[in-house]
Amino acid sequence: MRVSKLTICILAGFLFSSSVAFGLSREIGRDIEFPKDFDQQKARAILEVVRDKKFDFRDGYVSYWPPDWGTRLSFVGDTTSLTEFLAALRGVQGMGLRLVLYDGRDDEGRRDSAWQLYFSHAHPDQLTVYVNLKAKSLDLSKLKLPDWPAA
Numbered sequence: 001m002r003v004s005k006l007t008i009c010i011l012a013g014f015l016f017s018s019s020v021a022f023g024l025s026r027e028i029g030r031d032i033e034f035p036k037d038f039d040q041q042k043a044r045a046i047l048e049v050v051r052d053k054k055f056d057f058r059d060g061y062v063s064y065w066p067p068d069w070g071t072r073l074s075f076v077g078d079t080t081s082l083t084e085f086l087a088a089l090r091g092v093q094g095m096g097l098r099l100v101l102y103d104g105r106d107d108e109g110r111r112d113s114a115w116q117l118y119f120s121h122a123h124p125d126q127l128t129v130y131v132n133l134k135a136k137s138l139d140l141s142k143l144k145l146p147d148w149p150a151a
Helices: 005-022 040-050 079-090
Strands: 025-027 056-063 070-076 096-102 115-120 126-132
Touching: 040 079, 079 096, 079 115, 079 126
Parallel strands: 096 126
Antiparallel strands: 025 056, 056 070, 070 115, 115 126
16 A cells, blocks of 8 residues: 555644644653742752652643643542641742632543642742542541631
8 A cells, every 4th residue: 555745744744743732741750840940948848748658649740831831740638638738738938828629520531639739830939739629538528728827
């Protein structure tokens, strides 16, 4: 079977454009891709929480999609574990902590973790924790939030 040069060019173009689109994100372990000039003391304190084995890490991704670069790390666990995770992050000096509640998915298309930590290059002074309201392992009526002092 002969394949025309045009067919090869079309296939090569499709493969190249697909790899560029998928190449804007990559997997990462228990790590965060901080900006080059990010405070090393803060980075160590954040990574100490992220790498603590008592928090059940599932997967992580770094996204290079403009206009924001960010790292998203997924965790599973119960309400007690989430409470400890939030308290540990709240203890990182010089970092704000934002909590976002969302309706996650648990179907054949996608299984969202109980919570995710997001670090954004656009907001390097803030950590965001996304809490999945549909996570079966969480009883949010028992969640104890850390103290948030007045700004």
